[in-house]
Amino acid sequence: MANIELHDLKKIYGKGDRAVHAVDGVNLSIDNGEFISIVGRSGSGKTTTLDCLGLLLRPTSGKIIIDGVDTSTLSNGKRAEFRSRKIGFIFQGFNLLPSLNALDNVLLPLRYGGGDKKAARKRANELFEEIGMADRMHHRPTQLSGGEQQRVAIARALINQPSLVLGDEPTGEVDTETSQKLIALMRRLNRETGVTFIIVTHDLDLSSRTDRMVRLKDGRVVSDEPQLAKSEITVAEDEAAEPVAVG
Amino acid sequence: MEILRNLWRRKLRNFLTISGIAIGIMAFSTMGAMAEKNNKLIDGGVKYFSDHVTVGDSTSGQFGGGLIPTDKIAKVAAIDGVAAAFPSAGAPAKAENSGFFGPGDQIIGDQPGSEKYSTFKLTAKTGRIDHLQNGEVALGSDIAKELGKKVGDTLYLPVAPKVARADFVNHKFTVVGVMEKTLTAPDSFAVLSLHDAQRALGDSLPPAVRSQVDSSKLVSGIDVYGKPGVNLDNLAKKINAQVPGVKAQSPTELVNAFKQFSLIFSAITLGAALLALIVGGLSVVNTMLMSVTERYREIGLKKAVGAKTRHIIREFLSESVVIGLIGGSIGLALGWIITTSINAGTASQNLELFLLTPTLAIGALLFSVVLGGLAGVIPAFSAARLDPVTALRSQ
Numbered sequence: 032m033a034n035i036e037l038h039d040l041k042k043i044y045g046k047g048d049r050a051v052h053a054v055d056g057v058n059l060s061i062d063n064g065e066f067i068s069i070v071g072r073s074g075s076g077k078t079t080t081l082d083c084l085g086l087l088l089r090p091t092s093g094k095i096i097i098d099g100v101d102t103s104t105l106s107n108g109k110r111a112e113f114r115s116r117k118i119g120f121i122f123q124g125f126n127l128l129p130s131l132n133a134l135d136n137v138l139l140p141l142r143y144g145g146g147d148k149k150a151a152r153k154r155a156n157e158l159f160e161e162i163g164m165a166d167r168m169h170h171r172p173t174q175l176s177g178g179e180q181q182r183v184a185i186a187r188a189l190i191n192q193p194s195l196v197l198g199d200e201p202t203g204e205v206d207t208e209t210s211q212k213l214i215a216l217m218r219r220l221n222r223e224t225g226v227t228f229i230i231v232t233h234d235l236d237l238s239s240r241t242d243r244m245v246r247l248k249d250g251r252v253v254s255d256e257p258q259l260a261k262s263e264i265t266v267a268e269d270e271a272a273e274p275v276a277v278g
Numbered sequence: 279m280e281i282l283r284n285l286w287r288r289k290l291r292n293f294l295t296i297s298g299i300a301i302g303i304m305a306f307s308t309m310g311a312m313a314e315k316n317n318k319l320i321d322g323g324v325k326y327f328s329d330h331v332t333v334g335d336s337t338s339g340q341f342g343g344g345l346i347p348t349d350k351i352a353k354v355a356a357i358d359g360v361a362a363a364f365p366s367a368g369a370p371a372k373a374e375n376s377g378f379f380g381p382g383d384q385i386i387g388d389q390p391g392s393e394k395y396s397t398f399k400l401t402a403k404t405g406r407i408d409h410l411q412n413g414e415v416a417l418g419s420d421i422a423k424e425l426g427k428k429v430g431d432t433l434y435l436p437v438a439p440k441v442a443r444a445d446f447v448n449h450k451f452t453v454v455g456v457m458e459k460t461l462t463a464p465d466s467f468a469v470l471s472l473h474d475a476q477r478a479l480g481d482s483l484p485p486a487v488r489s490q491v492d493s494s495k496l497v498s499g500i501d502v503y504g505k506p507g508v509n510l511d512n513l514a515k516k517i518n519a520q521v522p523g524v525k526a527q528s529p530t531e532l533v534n535a536f537k538q539f540s541l542i543f544s545a546i547t548l549g550a551a552l553l554a555l556i557v558g559g560l561s562v563v564n565t566m567l568m569s570v571t572e573r574y575r576e577i578g579l580k581k582a583v584g585a586k587t588r589h590i591i592r593e594f595l596s597e598s599v600v601i602g603l604i605g606g607s608i609g610l611a612l613g614w615i616i617t618t619s620i621n622a623g624t625a626s627q628n629l630e631l632f633l634l635t636p637t638l639a640i641g642a643l644l645f646s647v648v649l650g651g652l653a654g655v656i657p658a659f660s661a662a663r664l665d666p667v668t669a670l671r672s673q
Contacts, residue, residue, distance in 0.1 A: 087582060087666045108586055115584020122670065126579045130283035143584035187583070 034194055034227060035061040035084070040093035042079050042250075053079040054090070055250035063194075064225040066218060068238035069245045076250035077231045078199060084229065085118055085197045086110040098194050115144030119188025119226075121217075123200035127172040127180055127187075134159070134168040137187045144191060151190060158186040161223075162216060178209035185217060189224065198230040202237055214240055281593075281600050288569070292601065295558075295565040299605025299646055300612060302551070302558035307613030307642045309547035311632035318633055320540040322398075322462020324533050329397045331514045333363075333500040333526045345479075345496050346524060353521045354500055359508040364389040365497040367475035369482040371421065371468045373439040373446065383421050383466045385435055387475030387497075395503035400464055405429035405455030410471045415451040420465040422456045424625065429453055435468055436478065445485045449477070461633070502526070555645070558605065559653045566598050566657035570664075577661050578669025587662040594658035595651060602650015606643045613642070 042054040054076045061067060069077045082088035083095060086102055095102045097117060105113060119140075127136045134155060141151045159165045162182040172180055181201060188196045201217070202210035214237050221228050230237060238244050239258065246254040285292045333354060335344030348365065355363040371383035388410045393399070400407060407416035415433060417425070427433050434448045451470065459465055470478065473494065480493025504513045510529045517526035570577070577590060617632035624631060 082667050085582065087670070111581065111584050111586045114582065120579075120582050122579070124575070126575060126670070128280075128576055128579070130280050130287060135280075139580070140583040143580070143586065143589050 034063045034098055035059070035229075036094070036096040037080075037084070038094040038096070040080065040083060040095065041091045042076075042083060042088065043091045052250050054083065056093070057247070057250070057252055059245065059252065059255070061227060061229065064221065064227055066221045066228045066242045067230070067245060068241040068243070069229065069231045069247060070233070070235075070238050071247035074249075075247040077247050079250075080247065081197055081199055081229065081231045084195075085120060086114050112144065115140050116191060117194045119191065119193040119196040121181070121184050121188050121196065121198040121201040123203040127183060129172050132169050132171055133164065133175065133183045136172070136183055137168075137190050139187060140191050146191065154192070155186070155190060158189060161220065162186050176209075177205045178213065181205060181209075181213055182216065185213070185220065189220060189226065192224075193226060195227045195229065198228065198232070200232055200234070201230060202232065202234050207236075210234065210236065281597050284569075284597060285600065288572075291565055291568070295561050296601055296605040296608065298558035298561040299555075299602055299649070300558075300609035302555035302649075303606045303609025303642050303646050304612040304616065305554040305609075306548070306551035306645065307610050307634060307638060308616050308632065309551040310638045310642065311613065311617045311634040313544045313547045314635055314638055315631060315633035316543050317540055318461045319463065320536050322460060322464075323536050326398045326463070327532045327536070328529050329503070330395070331502040331504070331510050331517065331526050331529060332532065333502055333517060333524050334498070336523050336525045345491075345498060346500060348495050348497055350521060350524055351497070351500055354502055354517055354524070357513070357516055357520055359504055359513050359516065361503045361505045361508075362391070362395055363503075364392045364501045365472060366499040366501050367472060367479045367497045368499075369475070369478040370436060371466075372437040373442070383424075383437075383468065384463075385475055385478045386467045386469050387472040388416075388469050389472070389501065392501065392503075400460070401458045402455045403458045405453070407455040407457055407469065410454065410469060410474075412471050412473050413449075413451055414454045414471065416455040416457065416469040417453055418457050418465040418467040418469075419459040420630070421468055422453070427453050427456075429455060433468075435470070436482075447481045449474070500524070555649060559649045562598055562601055562650055562653035563656060565601070566594065566654050567660070569597070570594065570657045570661040573661075574664065574669040574672040577664050578666045578672070581664070581666035582670060590662040590664075591658045594661050595654045598654025598657070599647055599650045602646045602648070602653070603643075605650070606646025609646065610639055610642050614639075 037057050037059040040054055040057040041052065044051045044053055057076070057080055069080060071077045079088065083090045086095075086105070090103065093103075097113075100113070102110065102113065127133075128139065131139065137155050137158065138151060141148060155168075156165070159168045162185060164179060164182055164186075167175065167179065172183075175183065181204075185201075198217070202213050205213065217228060217230075218240065220226070228241075230241065232238055241258060243255070243257050245252060333346070333350075335346050337344050351363050351365055354360065365387065366389065367387035369385045371385045388408065390409055393408070402416070403419065405416070410416060415435065417427060422428065425433065425437070431453045433451050433453055435451055436448050438446060438448055451474070457464060457467075476493045476496060479496060479498055480488060480491060483491065502513065502517065504510050511531075514526035514528040517524065580590065580593075614634055617634045621630050621632055
């Protein structure tokens with residue numbers, strides 16, 4: 032069953048002759064637990080689509096339905112609540128708060144979204160086990176490597192047990208080996224938690240290891256292909272790569 | 279804790295900002311303490327002068343002074359509406375009187391019976407302070423402390439200067455009582471019998487004049503109490519009209535003069551301190567605005583993970599309030615150290631310049647917190663208004 036639907040999504044910047052159609056009528060239907068990549072050249076509209084999906088940006092027109100909720104009708108406050116409960120983010124630049132340690136960074140969404148803090152703390156411990164950083168949860172971001180910081184960001188994206196994790200070039204600032212391991216980690220967490228992952232990337236290695244690749248050009252979907260065979264190979268690779276130790 | 283860590287991340291800048299607030303609050307508490315002390319003195323003066331008419335000689339200033347022959351006392355007392363008229367005789371208690379703040383140490387003549395009329399009550403801490411005989415002295419708390427005298431000690435008044443002139447005269451007295459602290463003028467009084475105070479008044483005159491006058495026939499003023507229901511301002515006018523050679527001062531005019539002085543003094547001191555605080559407040563605004571600019575990505579991230587406008591406003595406001603609180607606490611501590619040190623340093627001259635009351639201390643601290651909060655309003659709102667996408671993608 033589809034848990035995310037994009038209906039004729041449009042985002043236009045500017046007006047008249049100067050109007051830029053960043054997203055120009057995207058239609059997508061994404062099922063629960065899918066691991067999808069959105070690819071395309073710079074200016075193809077992939078990041079804008081992701082920002083709209085993350086409710087960070089209001090589309091000019093069209094609908095985004097997540098778990099049956101038409102998000103276009105939500106107020107700014109409700110959108111913030113929705114983000115904290117349903118959506119996790121992984122950014123290119125890790126975006127950890129330097130004043131918080133790894134554990135507090137992971138627990139950050141709880142500060143704004145509420146919820147059972149004791150249960151969240153337990154879940155955070157489990158997530159640190161999952162990402163292989165149980166012994167480093169009290170370290171500050173500056174004491175962690177790029178790969179470790181991104182693993183903490185992945186744990187933060189999952190702390191509220193969201194329906195959807197959005198990744199914006201999550202392997203963009205790490206070396207190839209670390210990138211491989213981060214991809215393996217995200218794949219494994221996707222399988223174990225059943226959370227839908229939508230990743231915007233230039234990284235062909237990453238996109239080739241997703242279940243489905245959506246290619247955008249000039250704000251429109253030009254191809255939308257399942258990659259089952261490759262995905263199966265990736266699963267085998269993932270299993271071989273465990274336990275995860277990302278440097 | 280996160281707030282303190284955020285402040286620690288920009289140590290130098292926040293140190294400078296906190297210093298700005300600290301200096302402002304230090305100035306506020308120090309100047310405020312000076313104004314408080316002054317107001318306390320003024321209050322005492324208001325209380326002291328408002329219940330009677332002060333009569334000086336016709337050339338005297340607003341607060342009396344000059345010399346009046348004693349025969350004027352009976353003339354004043356005979357005026358309709360006068361309940362009692364008491365001679366007052368005063369002279370400096372120390373040949374080297376600072377007189378910088380307040381009247382300084384004064385010899386004052388006892389006025390037996392005036393306690394029945396006066397609303398300004400003095401009480402003895404040790405010994406007795408009324409019905410003084412010749413050769414006896416009752417001391418105010420400050421002058422007793424300054425001279426290190428207690429009941430039973432002997433004391434020469436006026437206190438001789440280090441290098442006394444050949445014509446300097448003083449006399450031996452026995453301390454019979456020390457007064458409770460009033461925080462106003464009587465704390466610096468050495469009260470003698472009227473006869474002894476008149477002699478001290480005579481001794482304070484230039485030698486050429488001194489030999490020409492009989493000090494027992496002179497006083498420096500007359501304190502006149504009215505009968506119940508008598509308007510003291512009208513009584514002063516009546517005295518001026520009926521007794522030549524004296525000048526009766528209307529209590530209302532006197533009190534207004536005190537209050538005006540108090541108001542001007544408070545306005546000058548607190549105005550200077552407020553100016554320092556405004557500068558401190560503006561530096562908080564500047565620091566917080568810079569902090570917002572530097573933390574665009576952090577704000578964007580917080581919004582992405584669910585922070586609402588009110589969360590961002592609360593976080594930035596808390597930070598500026600903490601800056602205000604830390605700056606205020608340091609400033610108050612510095613103010614306390616300064617006022618206490620200066621008071622201790624000037625105690626030997628019986629000069630207490632500052633009175634840092636709990637009300638002032640709490641007020642200064644609250645003010646620093648409010649100032650921090652207000653200074654954080656614009657930065658906090660500008661942070662909360664940031665578009666999360668722009669903030670996240672900023673460098």
